[in-house]
Each structure stands twice: as C-alpha cells, then as structure tokens.
Amino acid sequence: MELEELQPAFDRKVECIYCKNKFTTKKLRAQFVKVTEYDTDFRPQYESDHANPLFYNIFVCPECGFSFSEDFTKTFAPGTKKQIEEKIASKWTKHDYSGERTIIDALNTYKLAGYCATLKKEKHITTAGIYMRLAWLYRQKKDDEQEIRFLKLARKEYLESYSTEDFKGTQVTEIRLLYLTGELSVRIGDMATATKYFSMVIEKQKQAVETKLVEMARERWQEIRDRQTAK
Structure with a gap:
C-alpha cells in the first residue's frame, strides 16, 4: 500500500463568530510555504503561487456569509448584528470557499471580510490589514489601479488606527x-x-x-x- 502524498493544504475546523455555525476551511502546511523576498510594505513573495497562505487568511461561513480573520474580535458592538443580518446574512446565496482557492477566490473573500469588518465596526488596524492584503493580491495580478485603490483605503484605516490607538495590544x-x-x-x-x-x-x-x-x-x-x- 503506497503512502498518500502529503498535500500543501489541509482542512481545519472553524466556528463562525456571527452565527456559530461550524465549517471547514483550508490552511497551508508550513513546510510548503517558502518566501523568496519581501516588498518594502512587507508583502511576502512566495516561491509558488499555489502555496500562498494569503489565499486562506479569511474564513467565509457558508451558512450566513459572514467573513472574518483570526484578527477579528469575538464581540459585536450594539446594533452591528442587525446590520450584518440585513446586509449580508439575509441576502447570502450559499457559497462554499472551503476548497483550494484561486487568486480570484482570495480577492472575493477579502472583499467580503472588508465589508463585514466595516459593518461590525471592527478595529481600524484589522480593517487596514484586510485592505493591505487586497492591494498585495492586486499587485500579484499586476492590476495597478485596484492596488492603489486598496492601498489608499489601507492607509486611511492605519491613520484612524493611529489616532484612536486601537493598534495597542495587537502585533502591530x-x-x-x-x-x-x-x-x-x-x-x-x-x-x-x-x-x-x-x-x-x-x-x-x-x-x-x-x-x-x-x-x-x-x-x-x-x-x-x-x-x-x-x-
């Protein structure tokens, strides 16, 4: 019996912080991720486009559509759950992002997460990170216009984070x-x-x-x- 070849991506279980639904999503094994260099804004360049962990940073709940990262807080400010219900969950057509993702899938998940972060009133430092990664992915696609668009949004959130000091207690x-x-x-x-x-x-x-x-x-x-x- 042949040993099955180890795949770069594996399934991990996640619980939606909004609706508590449990679902699986992919994560890359560390040994398959190889960074060749970093840009001056810290964008990692990977040896393989197929082993890009940025593609899997965002968890998309297949039940309600709420999209989030590990940086999101578990708490919801008053009124935000109602906003999420009206603008995301009630309009969500079930879509499964649990498989291996393309760059287009990744872009879609970050855009969903950016919208969810805004509705949830997530920390500016977290929202900035989402926009920054969107810019990085557009740089990979060589789409200058969209890259600049999201760099501007990221900078706006970083400035807000600095003025409100909501970066304190984070890794930034x-x-x-x-x-x-x-x-x-x-x-x-x-x-x-x-x-x-x-x-x-x-x-x-x-x-x-x-x-x-x-x-x-x-x-x-x-x-x-x-x-x-x-x-």
Whole structure:
C-alpha cells in the first residue's frame, strides 16, 4: 500500500463568530510555504503561487456569509448584528470557499471580510490589514489601479488606527504603524505625508527595538529627498 502524498493544504475546523455555525476551511502546511523576498510594505513573495497562505487568511461561513480573520474580535458592538443580518446574512446565496482557492477566490473573500469588518465596526488596524492584503493580491495580478485603490483605503484605516490607538495590544507596534503609513503614502504618491511619517519613525530611533524599521524609514526618507532635489 503506497503512502498518500502529503498535500500543501489541509482542512481545519472553524466556528463562525456571527452565527456559530461550524465549517471547514483550508490552511497551508508550513513546510510548503517558502518566501523568496519581501516588498518594502512587507508583502511576502512566495516561491509558488499555489502555496500562498494569503489565499486562506479569511474564513467565509457558508451558512450566513459572514467573513472574518483570526484578527477579528469575538464581540459585536450594539446594533452591528442587525446590520450584518440585513446586509449580508439575509441576502447570502450559499457559497462554499472551503476548497483550494484561486487568486480570484482570495480577492472575493477579502472583499467580503472588508465589508463585514466595516459593518461590525471592527478595529481600524484589522480593517487596514484586510485592505493591505487586497492591494498585495492586486499587485500579484499586476492590476495597478485596484492596488492603489486598496492601498489608499489601507492607509486611511492605519491613520484612524493611529489616532484612536486601537493598534495597542495587537502585533502591530507604533513604529511599524508609522512606517507603514509612510510607505503606503509613497506608493500612492503622497510624498509630503510619507516624509512626515518616516521622520516620526526616525525620531523614535532611541527607544526603538525594531532597528531594521528605523533603517528602512531612513532609506525611504533619503530616496524621497534625492528625488526632490533631482527635479
């Protein structure tokens, strides 16, 4: 009897945080995921398009359509469940995202999650992460217009997160948030904001643990200055 070949994706059980329905979704085995390099906004580039864990970050409940990631909080603000019922669950045509996903499937799941995050009044830092990953997927598709659209939305949410401080207690540090705001500003062509936020990162270098981020911010700041003086 031959041993069955290990597949990159396996089934994991998830419970919908909205309707409590239990369903399965795919997750990739770590040994199949190989990052070749990172872009300056931390987008990981993978050795294989077929082993891209970004495709599976979002859980889509096949029963109610509520879509979420592990970063979503379990609690719902007053009135938000009613909004989700009216705008998502009552209109949902059962669709199963439990199999292996294409990039189009992945884009659809993130868009659903972005809508759900907005209705749920999820933390800005979480919503920003969804939009950022949408931008990354569009970059993979070489769709510049859509990439810019979602980078702008991500930056808006990062700015909100910084002003409300809802990033505190998450994996995103203040320095990382400031750096990302600067980096996304460069990518959408807003050099004034980029310079401001990179400068804020550099100013924090004495208390920074993430020295690599300070170095990256300094390099990006210098690139902007060089570009401006060359004009």
